[in-house]
C-alpha cells in the first residue's frame with residue numbers, strides 16, 4: 708500500500724515542478740507584454756476618439772493584434788506605434804514611458820493636446836519620435852536628450868513654447884530634428900544635431916531672441 712502511494716506521488720510532484728518551472732520561464736515575457744498593453748490602454752483611456760480609430764485596443768485582445776501596434780514576436784513586446792490622420796484629442800499618457808522596447812512612436816496629424824511627457828526620455832530604444840501636426844503645447848522635455856538611439860525627432864507643426872533644451876545637443880549629430888512651426892524662443896543649441904542642415908527650425912519667430 709505504502710509503496711504504491713509513493714509511486715503515485717512522484718509523477719504528481721514532477722508535474723507540479725514542471726508546471727512551476729514553465730510558468731517561471733514564461734513569466735518575464737508575458738509580464739512585459741501585459742505592461743506594454745496597460746501603457747497603451749492608459750493612452751487610449753485619456754483620449755477622445757469619436758471615430759473609433761483605436762477601437763481594436765481592448766483588454767481581452769493581445770496588443771500585438773491591435774491596429775497601429777507592431778510587436779517583436781520573438782521578444783513578445785510592443786516595438787512600434789504608428790497613428791496618423793485620426794481625430795484623437797486629449798493628452799499623451801506618461802505611461803508611454805514604460806514601453807521600454809519601443810523603437811518607433813508616431814502620433815501625427817491628430818489633435819492630441821497637452822505637453823510631451825518627460826517620461827518619453829526613458830524610451831532608450833527609441834529610433835524615431837514623430838509627434839508633428841498636433842496641438843501639443845508647453846516645453847520640449849530636456850529628458851529627450853537622453854535618447855541615444857534617436858535618428859528622427861519630428862515635432863513640427865505644434866504649439867510648443869519655451870527654449871530648446873540645451874540637453875538636446877546630446878543627441879547624435881546624425882539625428883534629423885524638425886521643430887519648425889512652433890513658438891520656441893531663446894538660444895539655439897549649437898552642438899549635436901543642431902550643427903546640421905537637417906535640423907529644421909523655421910517658423911519660430913521668437914527663436915534666437917529672448918523668451
Ligand SMILES: *[C@@H]1O[C@H](CO)[C@@H](O)[C@H](O)[C@H]1NC(C)=O
Nearest residue numbers: 755756757758794795796818
Ligand atoms: C473630432 O472630434 C471632436 C470630439 O472629440 C469633434 O468635436 C470634432 O467635430 C471632430 N472633428 C472632425 C473633423 O470630425
Ligand SMILES: *[C@@H]1O[C@H](CO)[C@@H](O)[C@H](O)[C@H]1NC(C)=O
Nearest residue numbers: 816839840841863864865888
Ligand atoms: C499640418 O498642420 C498645419 C497647421 O498647423 C496645417 O496647415 C497643415 O495643413 C498640416 N499638414 C498636413 C499635411 O496635415
Ligand SMILES: *[C@@H]1O[C@H](CO)[C@@H](O)[C@H](O)[C@H]1NC(C)=O
Nearest residue numbers: 858880881882883903904905
Ligand atoms: C543629416 O545631415 C548629415 C550631413 O549634414 C548627413 O550625413 C546625415 O545623414 C543626415 N541625417 C539624416 C537623418 O538625414
Ligand SMILES: *[C@@H]1O[C@H](CO)[C@@H](O)[C@H](O)[C@H]1NC(C)=O
Nearest residue numbers: 863864885887888905906907
Ligand atoms: C520640417 O517641417 C516643415 C513643416 O512641416 C517642412 O516644411 C520641412 O520640409 C521639414 N524639414 C525637414 C528638413 O524635413
